[in-house]
Amino acid sequence: MRLLTNNLQLSGQGSLQxxxxxxxxxxxxxxxWPGGALLPSSRQLAADLSLSRNTVNQVLQQLVAEGYIEGQPGRGYQVCSLPEQYFQPQPASAVTVKPLPLQHYSLPQKQGPVNGLLQPGVSAxxxxxxxxxxxxxxxxxxxVALSGFADPLGYLPLRQALVPYCVRRGK
Incomplete structure (x- = not known):
């Protein structure tokens, strides 16, 4: 079953994404939307909501990453049919972020000019x-493998070579 989205309305608060x-x-x-239902194509969704396709694709990828929907090759995106307990909305006030103290882990704060030498995360x-x-x-x-279309589990000969090693290390 393919879902209809032509009656959806954006809230007008925040970015379009x-x-x-x-x-x-x-x-x-x-x-x-019931589990297993197919979302409209990104083109159709973009047309229904008067959005760019890039915006729609970014949101769909985010929903895939969070487990709400899954990509079906050649069919589009399908609503995951997971139990409802996984999809409990969190009230906005429940999420609190504590700032880290300046001297986290009792490390001294760097003094002087930053030149990029021996700093983590700064490449030469x-x-x-x-x-x-x-x-x-x-x-x-x-x-094709370098374009991101390879097996998501990794290179099969490497996985097969690692099995005996992992079995020996596990004993």
Missing amino acids: QQLYQLLQQQLLGGN LQHFPYALWQRLQQRHSNR
Whole structure:
């Protein structure tokens, strides 16, 4: 069964992406859309709500990541048919974020100018071999596995080679 979305209305509060996310999440949490139902295509959803397709695709990907919907190859997105206990809405006031203290883990705060040397997360980009990287990228751009269309579980021969190792380490 394919869901109809032409009667949905955005709230007008927040960014378009936030509005669409909240609208779809409310439909899912409210039980208005049964498990297993197919959402309209991203083109149709974008047309129904007068949004860009990029905005719709970003929201759909977020809902997939959170487990509300799942992608069906060649069919679109389907509402997950999980028990309702997984989809309990949290009141906005229930979520509290505590700021970390300045000296978390009793580490001294860095003093002086920041030059990027020996700082975690700061790469020495001037040493990166951009020309070699570009040549390798062009040489292997036709490989399907490098485009993100490979087996999500990983390279099968590597997984098969790791099984005996894991079995030995587990004993």
